[in-house]
Amino acid sequence: MYIIVVGGGRVGYYLTKALLDEGHEILIIEKEAPICENIVAEMGSICVRGDGCETATLTEVGTGRADMLVAVTGDDEDNLVACQIAKHKFNVPRTIARVRNPKNEVIFKKLGIDATVSSTNIILEHIEEEVPTHPLTHLLTIRDKGLEIVEVKIPPESTTIGKPVKELSLPAESKLSLLLRKEGKPVVPTANTILQAEDQIIAVTTPESEEALRTALRGG
Amino acid sequence: MKVVIMGCGRVGAQLATWLDSDGDQVTVLDTNTYSFRRLPPNFNGTALVGNGLDEEVLKKAGIEQADAFVAVTQGDNRNVMACQIAQHTFNVPRVICRIYDPLRRDLYSTLGIEAISPTTIFAQILKEKLKS
Numbered sequence: 551m552y553i554i555v556v557g558g559g560r561v562g563y564y565l566t567k568a569l570l571d572e573g574h575e576i577l578i579i580e581k582e583a584p585i586c587e588n589i590v591a592e593m594g595s596i597c598v599r600g601d602g603c604e605t606a607t608l609t610e611v612g613t614g615r616a617d618m619l620v621a622v623t624g625d626d627e628d629n630l631v632a633c634q635i636a637k638h639k640f641n642v643p644r645t646i647a648r649v650r651n652p653k654n655e656v657i658f659k660k661l662g663i664d665a666t667v668s669s670t671n672i673i674l675e676h677i678e679e680e681v682p683t684h685p686l687t688h689l690l691t692i693r694d695k696g697l698e699i700v701e702v703k704i705p706p707e708s709t710t711i712g713k714p715v716k717e718l719s720l721p722a723e724s725k726l727s728l729l730l731r732k733e734g735k736p737v738v739p740t741a742n743t744i745l746q747a748e749d750q751i752i753a754v755t756t757p758e759s760e761e762a763l764r765t766a767l768r769g770g
Numbered sequence: 771m772k773v774v775i776m777g778c779g780r781v782g783a784q785l786a787t788w789l790d791s792d793g794d795q796v797t798v799l800d801t802n803t804y805s806f807r808r809l810p811p812n813f814n815g816t817a818l819v820g821n822g823l824d825e826e827v828l829k830k831a832g833i834e835q836a837d838a839f840v841a842v843t844q845g846d847n848r849n850v851m852a853c854q855i856a857q858h859t860f861n862v863p864r865v866i867c868r869i870y871d872p873l874r875r876d877l878y879s880t881l882g883i884e885a886i887s888p889t890t891i892f893a894q895i896l897k898e899k900l901k902s
Contacts, residue, residue, distance in 0.1 A: 603847060605873040627847040639877055653825060660858050
């Protein structure tokens with residue numbers, strides 16, 4: 551695939567390395583001359599100095615034949631515009647934007663950006679996972695379906711311990727997928743599975759039912 | 771008419787001043803309080819510190835009741851993004867965007883944004899002056 555990366559900062563740099571390893575044809579557009587020179591010195595002539603929001607620059611690097619454009623500068627507005635120009639002027643089939651302010655994800659989607667990656671949200675989720683007392687951890691978001699995969703831990707003081715799954719008032723939009731225990735293999739929970747302290751449950755849910763799922767599993 | 775102006779530079783401040791003396795209800799946004807020095811002492815509108823790319827700031831500026839939104843910061847991309855938020859999220863009836871880059875202006879015009887490129891307009895004026 552021919553992939554254009556807008557922004558040669560840390561994200562752009564490591565992304566390019568990873569994509570080159572996978573055998574893709576990559577081109578970076580970077581505004582700052584020193585950054586551009588460093589990239590060229592290390593990885594060869596795969597960096598063009600210019601503004602990724604400017605039609606002239608995008609024409610020069612052959613955006614018309616690009617399969618994908620990824621905008622990873624530090625400014626949300628620049629990433630948005632680079633993707634929109636690629637999409638509407640050069641008909642690039644897939645555009646991906648880095649979003650720093652998580653609030654912008656919605657508007658980017660609405661404006662036709664194919665995928666957004668919110669660095670802030672990803673960092674938050676990972677830190678959340680590391681907090682031992684956190685009741686519910688987000689593991690994965692399945693965007694197209696509006697679903698997420700979460701993990702719920704059952705603390706020793708839960709009122710649901712000793713109860714079978716069928717007696718829990720689980721929301722209809724949630725499905726328990728996997729049960730992890732200290733001892734034994736992971737199992738798929740059934741209606742008769744009895745909850746124990748320290749159980750870890752992996753479930754699929756809609757973001758709206760998250761709270762209800764947590765309450766059903768851990769008690770009020 | 772209620773108007774929200776993003777960017778209190780020379781153009782933003784001048785527009786705000788004119789609309790205000792016409793009796794329109796004006797809110798000017800800028801990320802830097804120092805920019806508000808450009809507003810006259812008798813300015814009756816609201817000067818609000820904040821980033822116009824932030825929906826909460828726009829709400830505070832009264833964008834939900836606004837008849838028009840104008841983006842005149844120094845950054846083309848900032849203007850473009852703010853105008854698209856005003857148009858698509860808040861359904862402001864009239865949205866006008868300044869885009870210095872003529873090519874970018876053309877593209878966003880075709881995407882349904884009322885955009886003005888001062889670059890083209892000023893170059894035209896200069897050409898007409900030279901040729902007359």
